């Protein structure tokens with residue numbers, strides 16, 4: 001028989017653990033189910049921009065958030081959510097190893113950056129190879145970099161790097177850059193940017209850290225250049241197959257949310273990178289996770305005829321606020 005919880009949260013990244021903290025502190029039964037601890041935070045050895053911490057790391061922040069969540073009495077299991085179905089006044093959460101039921105669900109399943117598919121790419125991850133230009137470009141002040149990728153991601157990457165690096169090679173497969181014409185013009189006008197069209201990266205090499213990349217053009221001619229940093233901006237995978245039949249997604253496959261992490265399903269809330277928020281960063285995931293957790297709490301409290309906590313976007317009637 002499915003184990004019963006009032007609120008189940010999918011994902012133990014910053015969004016899911018923050019949601020869990022806000023739910024568990026209200027002494028509501030809460031379970032976080034996650035494939036791993038930390039999600040994308042595991043890809044951040046040096047974390048400079050999480051407010052209140054100086055020179056932390058992603059894995060350290062993940063462990064701290066986990067301990068903080070558990071200290072409020074929430075449960076946590078490491079498992080994969082395979083399917084969520086509607087039951088009789090509850091949601092049924094099927095995992096690879098078990099099953100749970102919940103009155104409300106918070107989806108904080110994040111995303112995973114796409115790799116370029118080079119043989120030794122993972123060897124140089126965070127040793128010259130990066131997957132988030134807005135996060136890691138500041139580490140390359142005055143250094144030589146290359147950016148490879150698609151569409152708007154590549155344009156943003158090239159422009160951000162041009163503000164930091166001494167030299168930026170922008171490498172793309174087609175004959176022309178795609179995306180916003182103003183951004184293309186801006187990139188083309190940068191003195192320290194060299195556009196490398198009709199090209200792809202064949203190999204990367206170095207001695208502990210990345211030193212060279214070999215680029216092949218359409219004719220198969222290869223050129224090896226020195227770079228300190230390679231930024232791969234190939235978009236991300238969002239895997240919401242377990243819940244996409246219940247909530248509305250945008251064309252990018254992200255969950256559409258409104259205030260407080262509300263989705264198109266009244267009992268399902270969402271936060272973090274799996275949603276259509278802009279500026280996907282840890283601090284945003286934590287803030288939105290807290291809001292989604294409180295909205296889920298308000299939803300289950302309302303089912304019991306209780307007012308929950310105050311949400312400012314709803315009108316207060318007399319002394320009572322009914323909202324979620």
Ligand SMILES: Cc1cc2nc3c(=O)[nH]c(=O)nc-3n(C[C@H](O)[C@H](O)[C@H](O)COP(=O)(O)OP(=O)(O)OC[C@H]3O[C@@H](n4cnc5c(N)ncnc54)[C@H](O)[C@@H]3O)c2cc1C
Nearest residue numbers: 011013014015034035039040081110111135272273281282
């Ligand atoms: C290389 C890189 C560097 C970055 N650097 C920074 C930085 O310096 N500063 C910053 O603020 N942000 C940075 N970010 C962005 C930041 O990591 C994300 O915005 C943040 O982690 C999003 O949090 P999240 O909780 O929404 O999702 P995630 O961190 O992606 O966590 C999602 C969790 O859900 C779990 N999950 C997914 N599907 C299932 C399922 N079906 N069943 C069970 N569990 C599931 C995953 O295992 C994971 O634990 C970086 C991102 C990358 C890729």
